[in-house]
Amino acid sequence: MAGSVNKVVLVGNLGKDPDVRTSQSGAKIVSFSLATSDTWNDRASGEKRERTEWHRVVIFNERLADVAERFLRKGRKVYLEGSLQTRKWTDQGGQERYTTEVVIAAYRGELVLLDNKDAGDAPRQQQSRGQNNQQSGGWDSPQGNPDLDDDIPF
Amino acid sequence: MAGSVNKVVLVGNLGKDPDVRTSQSGAKIVSFSLATSDTWNDRASGEKRERTEWHRVVIFNERLADVAERFLRKGRKVYLEGSLQTRKWTDQGGQERYTTEVVIAAYRGELVLLDNKDAGDAPRQQQSRGQNNQQSGGWDSPQGNPDLDDDIPF
Amino acid sequence: MAGSVNKVVLVGNLGKDPDVRTSQSGAKIVSFSLATSDTWNDRASGEKRERTEWHRVVIFNERLADVAERFLRKGRKVYLEGSLQTRKWTDQGGQERYTTEVVIAAYRGELVLLDNKDAGDAPRQQQSRGQNNQQSGGWDSPQGNPDLDDDIPF
Amino acid sequence: MAGSVNKVVLVGNLGKDPDVRTSQSGAKIVSFSLATSDTWNDRASGEKRERTEWHRVVIFNERLADVAERFLRKGRKVYLEGSLQTRKWTDQGGQERYTTEVVIAAYRGELVLLDNKDAGDAPRQQQSRGQNNQQSGGWDSPQGNPDLDDDIPF
DNA sequence: TTTT
DNA sequence: TTTT
Numbered sequence A, B, C, D: 001m002a003g004s005v006n007k008v009v010l011v012g013n014l015g016k017d018p019d020v021r022t023s024q025s026g027a028k029i030v031s032f033s034l035a036t037s038d039t040w041n042d043r044a045s046g047e048k049r050e051r052t053e054w055h056r057v058v059i060f061n062e063r064l065a066d067v068a069e070r071f072l073r074k075g076r077k078v079y080l081e082g083s084l085q086t087r088k089w090t091d092q093g094g095q096e097r098y099t100t101e102v103v104i105a106a107y108r109g110e111l112v113l114l115d116n117k118d119a120g121d122a123p124r125q126q127q128s129r130g131q132n133n134q135q136s137g138g139w140d141s142p143q144g145n146p147d148l149d150d151d152i153p154f
Numbered sequence E, F: 001t002t003t004t
Helices: A063-071 B062-070 C062-071 D062-071
Strands: A003-015 A019-022 A027-042 A048-057 A077-090 A096-105 A110-113 B005-014 B019-022 B026-043 B048-059 B077-090 B096-104 B109-115 C005-014 C019-022 C028-041 C048-059 C079-089 C097-102 C108-111 D007-012 D018-021 D028-041 D048-057 D077-090 D096-104 D111-112
Touching: A003 A048, A003 B026, A027 A063, A027 B005, A048 A077, A048 B077, A063 A110, A077 B019, A077 B096, A077 D111, A096 B077, A096 B096, A110 C028, B005 C019, B019 B062, B026 B062, B026 C005, B026 D062, B048 B062, B062 B109, B062 C048, B109 C097, C005 C048, C005 D028, C005 D111, C028 C062, C048 C079, C048 D077, C062 C108, C079 D048, C097 D096, D007 D048, D048 D077, D062 D111
Parallel strands: A048 A096, B048 B096, C048 C097, D048 D096
Antiparallel strands: A003 A027, A003 A077, A003 B005, A019 A027, A027 A048, A077 A096, A077 A110, B005 B026, B005 B077, B019 B026, B026 B048, B077 B096, B077 B109, C005 C028, C005 C079, C005 D007, C019 C028, C028 C048, C079 C097, C079 C108, D007 D028, D007 D077, D018 D028, D028 D048, D077 D096, D077 D111
């Protein structure tokens, strides 16, 4: 089908440092969880309510994956453009599951660092993956970091 | 957290007529599936590939829910703006599941009909609410609410 | 300054056939005027009012310039993404003027045909460049380039 | 014309403190210049080039005009959504001129502060209009502030 | 389930 | 100049 648009624009904060992996074809893939927060007035109670939304972001765009790996860290604020993609997978019980991700495809999308006062000053220290990577502290994820939990969609 | 943006822009075609239901508070809620299609060149084979993506759209905005009910139908093309929301639910096996939807919240978002040559000519026939609304046949969701089904992402 | 975003999203109709010209470096540049319409309720009178807005669109992206040249015509509806750019020029009286355009730069932006029922059926007849291209008549810009005219914003 | 979209998304920095005025009907109108910066590689020379773009932003949305008046200052970074509007005016020589603005209309648009570490800490001191208002210093406008110049589109 |  |  021609004639369609699938675009997501997010401004939010990373829940933790990005995860970097390499595809079978050797391409770098960077992913992370991004928190946004919606605020609204509850119709019934009239109270101000807030809801944190976690988005799974996956970057295939080579240039932007590089930028993400070098400059994004837990707590950083970022503007990004990607598209929605729902992926099917099978859980440990053999059940089919679906996860919706915001994908920045090759040669597409956008990634803009928004609090880059010291972006160049503190590049990621090389670390062995698998270690906890919490040196950037400082920012508390609104309601725990879903990446560390079980039973979550990503 | 202040300072965030959660925005989705879609242009696509409805997979079937919208589903209209009423919330406990009496508000009309309109939902439908929207297809978009991504086309890209496969890195390996060099071939043109296409992937259809299905989005679950839910409209709480009263004015836009009215427009959707009156003018959207299976196959129609629409531009919309909403935000991403992931909802937790429990399937029939007692398993927790997650569904990501594009939500057009009250007083927010956008909905623009794009092939409205005859939009005013063939409005949906008025029906008593509560009746099943299956005149366009096709895919038969048991309670008229696909969210209750197993084995589908939405 | 890093950390900025300059994005325009338009859905509208072309006022006339696109103008195609070639840059000094040989690149094809396609431009056209696009109409959008805003509707709102006048605060004072309570009446529904409508205002048509004309946007000057200029495409440098090679792939999209090709698509535009081949498929866009007067009256066609299109979705596009570009960025805002204000250009300074000097009118015939020697006065400095400014024109704001929606630019789709090389390797950037988006162009999606929205009423392409017959897009493939009636491609623009190939013409030798340099000839006037006025088969769709209407508004006759002297050099085929409205940017050179007085008394119009673009 | 139904079926159109006219949307601008900007992330940029204010060139100076916003200007606040009151319409004849008593509504508050807030306006300011916002700088964005485009970076690209020059085709010919292969060099990295940068161009600062100044956007004239006008806010009619009451709630967002309040937010802008209270929290926006010279140098602050902001995300906003508005629409393009070209306004005709007559210069001192009696010539017709056109200015394109990014308008946030009543009940529409978006305004999100992006560096609000201390947004609540340093609200604008009430000042007599007409005074220079440069207490927020610190950020140099990329190439001088066009609002202070003659011969510019806004 | 859409559309081209 | 478009479109509804």
